[in-house]
Amino acid sequence: MQALLDAIANLPIPTDAQRVFHGRGGMHPGCEQWTLDAFPPVWVLTSFQPATDAELAAIDAALKARWAELNPGVPLNWVYQYRFEARAETRLMAGSVPEPHVVSENGARFAVHLLRGLNHGFFLDMAEGRRWVRAQMAARPRQKVLNLFAYTCSFSVVALLGGARQVTNMDMADGALAIGKRNHLLNGINGGAGFLPHDIFASWGKITRGGPYDLVVLDPPSYQKGSFVAEKDYARLMRRLPDLLAPGGHALLCLNSPKLGVAFLQDQMQTLAPGLQFVERLPNPPAFVDVSADRALKVLVYKAPD
Incomplete structure (x- = not known):
């Protein structure tokens, strides 16, 4: 100690x-x-x-x-x-x-909220992901964003602060989305965000009709009994990406499982969405240095063809 x-x-x-x-x-x-x-x-x-x-x-x-x-x-x-x-x-x-x-x-x-629940409402290890999203929106304003497994919508907040035109936030947890709405107001954001408390896997029609999107953020739990298990369910997200992305659009794939390495994401993307090009793996914040890059948080950027 x-x-x-x-x-x-x-x-x-x-x-x-x-x-x-x-x-x-x-x-x-x-x-x-x-x-x-x-x-x-x-x-x-x-x-x-x-x-x-x-x-x-x-x-x-x-x-x-x-x-x-x-x-x-x-x-x-x-x-x-x-x-x-x-x-x-x-x-x-x-x-x-x-x-x-x-x-x-x-x-x-x-x-x-520090005194209740397993999580606190804000994931510190995703700081570089939020920085990247905000920079992407600032570089090319008026983009349309789909934020799946939105939780308390921090990606949505930084996207809109960066200049996004519209963000659709979807998460099964209505309570988390309620905090997300408050986060937007805390930052003076009064429009541009939608909040859908739906099961993603039962809502592909609604999701697809709202597209195409310039950025799709996938930040699911690695394991949540009854709703998402990365080993079997991440593939169901990946195969949808080509139809969701606008030409030249980006996908941000996040995975925080010490058991699943970078190859888990890259190999499946090569099989399920071969038209999307791998761009980079975002670094984790320096405080989150790990003896194993495969065990640490993985945040990968992919790009659709122009």
Whole structure:
């Protein structure tokens, strides 16, 4: 655990939401269970194995000592989450969590919820994907975007901030889309976005009629019982891409599964959508460095023929 304590001792004052320690990447032997994130003004410590009271006490002391150096007299706010399988136990360890709680990334604002649920409403590892989407929209404004598995619609927000003409957000979780609508309002976006709380696999007619699209974003869960299993369901998305994309349009394929490498996506794309050209794999944020590129988040860009 020493690498985590050393990282805490050198923490900066965060402004944007970001990861500051990524033990899961395997770069810090003995710390594989730990991650530490900043959701200003709150720190979130996550463990993927049970933590002892002594470990939590040591981390608490380290956080308090560093925070007293950075912000004398300002209360420390931190949350601990223990993740196991598809569940999580979360508890407030010190201070408080704002309600509502809004964080920023590159000037965009997003609502988060740290004390309920497995996820917090905003995935920090997708920062480069959001940067790429915003840059693509700025380079050629007025594009039409399809955002599948939209969750809380961060891709939609940055696309519209970048200059997109229209974004269609689709996700089965109506509650997540409700947060997505709020995220648009937080950024002064009052139009241009549609929100469809539908099962994607039962809605291809509606999706196709809304096209073609200049950009299709695919960011599904790697495993969600009853709705999506990457090994068998990702192919069902890939084979639709040629009919959804406008000439010269792009597809952004995302996969966050340590069990499935880059070849899983590239081999199937070669078979199911051979007309689409592989452009690049986007880098992950530096904080998410991993001993295995195949195990880390994969974000691939493909392009339809002109």
